[in-house]
Amino acid sequence: MSLGGRGVVITRPRELAEGLARLVEQAGGRPIRFPTLEIVDLPAPPAFARLGEFDRVIFVSPVAARKAAARVGRWPARLSAVALAAGTRRELELAGLRGILAPAAGADSEALLALPELRQVAGERILIVRGEGGRELLADTLTARGASVEYAECYRRARPAADPAPLVAAWERGAVDAVTVSSSEGLDNLFTMLGVKGEPYLRATPLVVPHRRVAARAGALGVRHAIIGGPTDEETLARLMAYFAQ
Numbered sequence: 001m002s003l004g005g006r007g008v009v010i011t012r013p014r015e016l017a018e019g020l021a022r023l024v025e026q027a028g029g030r031p032i033r034f035p036t037l038e039i040v041d042l043p044a045p046p047a048f049a050r051l052g053e054f055d056r057v058i059f060v061s062p063v064a065a066r067k068a069a070a071r072v073g074r075w076p077a078r079l080s081a082v083a084l085a086a087g088t089r090r091e092l093e094l095a096g097l098r099g100i101l102a103p104a105a106g107a108d109s110e111a112l113l114a115l116p117e118l119r120q121v122a123g124e125r126i127l128i129v130r131g132e133g134g135r136e137l138l139a140d141t142l143t144a145r146g147a148s149v150e151y152a153e154c155y156r157r158a159r160p161a162a163d164p165a166p167l168v169a170a171w172e173r174g175a176v177d178a179v180t181v182s183s184s185e186g187l188d189n190l191f192t193m194l195g196v197k198g199e200p201y202l203r204a205t206p207l208v209v210p211h212r213r214v215a216a217r218a219g220a221l222g223v224r225h226a227i228i229g230g231p232t233d234e235e236t237l238a239r240l241m242a243y244f245a246q
Helices: 017-027 046-053 063-071 084-095 107-113 137-144 165-172 184-204 212-220 235-245
Strands: 007-010 029-032 037-041 056-059 082-083 125-131 148-158 178-180 207-209 227-228
Touching: 007 017, 007 082, 017 029, 017 235, 046 056, 046 125, 046 235, 056 084, 063 084, 082 084, 107 137, 125 227, 137 148, 137 212, 165 184, 165 212, 178 235, 184 207, 207 212, 207 235, 212 227, 227 235
Parallel strands: 007 029, 007 178, 056 082, 056 125, 125 148, 178 207, 207 227
Antiparallel strands: 037 148
């Protein structure tokens, strides 16, 4: 099975796009890189100097895992690490951590909160490593379950300043066959960046998303073909292959 030369737009931040781009190429497709999120470093959070004080440290994204690994000189010997999804767990393993708790399926706060290990957390101190801002569901729910929760925000997301004209031109000549996004924020940025001329193309193009919440956002924006893949590069590629095999 092959992608048969189809063009796939990859909107992940530049430093996270190459894994999927390589898989698309290996499958016979043409990766079209168009980042809709830019990762901007923030100063190292003070909590990184006292990781050993926490009962659990939750990393909400591969970027959070990477940024923490770059700033923490040495992990505490018994750090109880929790990953939001498989891609984040992989980044933590590359950074030398083991025994990482993560959902077997799902890639959002709801899947993480459903884990038995996070249902009884009364009295625990929990650190959430994330980017600036974002959903509060995870912290709010853990607090309601009796935990003491802190944030360590080590980066912020920004919308890149990019010229959409080459991408729109590729659509016009029929060279774009699918789009992949990794978050609702990235999808919103894509619509903004494409503008009035590019939006109709996006709405009519198959869009692969990581989970239902992003699919719901795509539907609200008028996307006709939102396809739920998964949080990892391999799951995204597999869903693309299955879609075009039909």
